[in-house]
């Protein structure tokens with residue numbers, strides 16, 4: 001155990017920390033919220049605290065070739081992504097499953113299309129694989145940007161039990177929806193600090209709207225939390 005890769009969790013929750021219902025999201029598809037998820041998980045930070053050794057940043061905002069972020073997800077979350085959207089493009093997809101690769105729907109198809117999906121049997125095994133990908137002959141290889149944990153509940157819990165989980169990008173849905181799956185930690189409580197909208201914008205690399213956003217009569221707010229200590 002003991003990858004030192006920093007992990008960023010990204011999640012949308014109700015006030016009661018609900019995240020899912022019947023294998024999907026509890027609320028209707030929120031295009032702006034999902035677009036934020038896609039942009040944020042795709043964007044590779046230019047010069048900040050990633051593991052890659054820094055080359056001078058081209059400062060254009062254009063993505064560097066051969067560098068992408070990773071998204072780690074549990075097998076049920078993989079199943080919940082519409083087949084046309086998986087693997088999530090422009091990101092290294094890592095699926096955690098105790099079963100063999102071949103039994104994960106869509107993985108073989110993705111491979112046949114030339115999209116690589118990495119599988120691992122646990123979060124720690126996934127992090128070990130990512131670190132191995134990062135090193136060639138012991139030299140850091142600037143190939144991996146941020147590592148996001150994108151759910152579901154069991155994987156968020158496993159991530160939060162490691163010290164690697166430093167950051168939570170949480171979209172707070174304003175009202176409750178009927179949920180059967182819940183985020184395992186209340187980051188509004190002890191051990192976590194809410195950061196300002198400016199800090200959120202700097203972290204994600206775009207200007208994030210401050211306060212409530214409304215879509216399909218659903219109100220939500222983009223928030224950033226960091227672990228203390």
Ligand code: FOL
Nearest residue numbers: 010011012034037038081082085088089150151171
């Ligand atoms: N975090 C946040 N903030 N919102 C979410 O909806 C969310 N969902 C998951 C994890 N973290 C989240 C897991 N569920 C797709 C579908 C379900 C899903 C995650 C991603 C998906 O299809 N994503 C596409 C965008 C498709 C589109 O543009 O409509 C992607 O490219 O990311």
